[in-house]
Amino acid sequence: MTASRFRALVLGAAAGGGFPQWNCNCANCAAFWAGEEGVEALSQSSIAVTVDGENWALLNASPDLRGQILANPAMHPKHGKRHSPLVSVLLTNGDLDHTAGLLTLREKQSYNLFGTGEILSVLEANPVFEALDPAFVSRIPIVLDKPFDLLPGLTASLFAVPGKVPLFLEGDGPVQTDMQGEFTVGVEMRADGRRIYYIPGCARMTPDLAARIGGADLIFFDGTLFEDDEMIRMGVGQKTGARMGHISMAGPDGSIAAFRDIEIGRKVFLHINNTNPVLRPDAEERRIVENAGWTVARDGMEISL
Numbered sequence: 001m002t003a004s005r006f007r008a009l010v011l012g013a014a015a016g017g018g019f020p021q022w023n024c025n026c027a028n029c030a031a032f033w034a035g036e037e038g039v040e041a042l043s044q045s046s047i048a049v050t051v052d053g054e055n056w057a058l059l060n061a062s063p064d065l066r067g068q069i070l071a072n073p074a075m076h077p078k079h080g081k082r083h084s085p086l087v088s089v090l091l092t093n094g095d096l097d098h099t100a101g102l103l104t105l106r107e108k109q110s111y112n113l114f115g116t117g118e119i120l121s122v123l124e125a126n127p128v129f130e131a132l133d134p135a136f137v138s139r140i141p142i143v144l145d146k147p148f149d150l151l152p153g154l155t156a157s158l159f160a161v162p163g164k165v166p167l168f169l170e171g172d173g174p175v176q177t178d179m180q181g182e183f184t185v186g187v188e189m190r191a192d193g194r195r196i197y198y199i200p201g202c203a204r205m206t207p208d209l210a211a212r213i214g215g216a217d218l219i220f221f222d223g224t225l226f227e228d229d230e231m232i233r234m235g236v237g238q239k240t241g242a243r244m245g246h247i248s249m250a251g252p253d254g255s256i257a258a259f260r261d262i263e264i265g266r267k268v269f270l271h272i273n274n275t276n277p278v279l280r281p282d283a284e285e286r287r288i289v290e291n292a293g294w295t296v297a298r299d300g301m302e303i304s305l
Contacts, residue, residue, distance in 0.1 A: 061101030223269025
């Protein structure tokens, strides 16, 4: 029998809106529109994982999911008249850029849909998601810090990370952007002695989180912005990264500094906003993150352990 081997396929590396964003002409997007060499389009954040090459789990369902499936042969149907290698879907929050792709998966295909009770309640409150036929799609609430089988041979657990409620649930009052609970979670996966983390949204590093991820073989981590105020400085937004519930890469409280003393086998930034200069291969910011031991994700990247 062939030993299990963990594989992670980056279906989409960008944050909500993708890169380039359809209505944006920031420096990065303008470079893409102009055809600048080395500036590649990225779809919205999602990865797929497997340990046997046949059964895959989707981590977050991007609005770009159909195109992601088309672009990656591992996601194509292979057996019989109707088939998909996607047998599980796991959501880490209720944001549109992580849930809208579920509507692509409405054609009477069986799979398990995992999420915390709070995340699944976001779907339950929106009748459009009734398009997911319960005869085929089993919604399975997951308790934090309780292991479950994401795939045969792949155990996962969900844990709270600092974050906030989805944008469309914020309301008009003050918003807590680093709350810890069931609305924003990270994923720990274990297979064949390997430990892997997927944390596409995180507002800040905490001592508990640092202790949890130490010694991991691989981590995919929130790379939304390089600097907290970059959208404001570029004139394309009014919010800081902190206000959006995302830790930035740079600065004394940024992720590069936070990870400096945490031993990790491989570190990958994803969920990268269209304004983040690391998207340009010749940028000084790209050199900074790579010199700090990070990889900037791209669509179609695959990592095997």
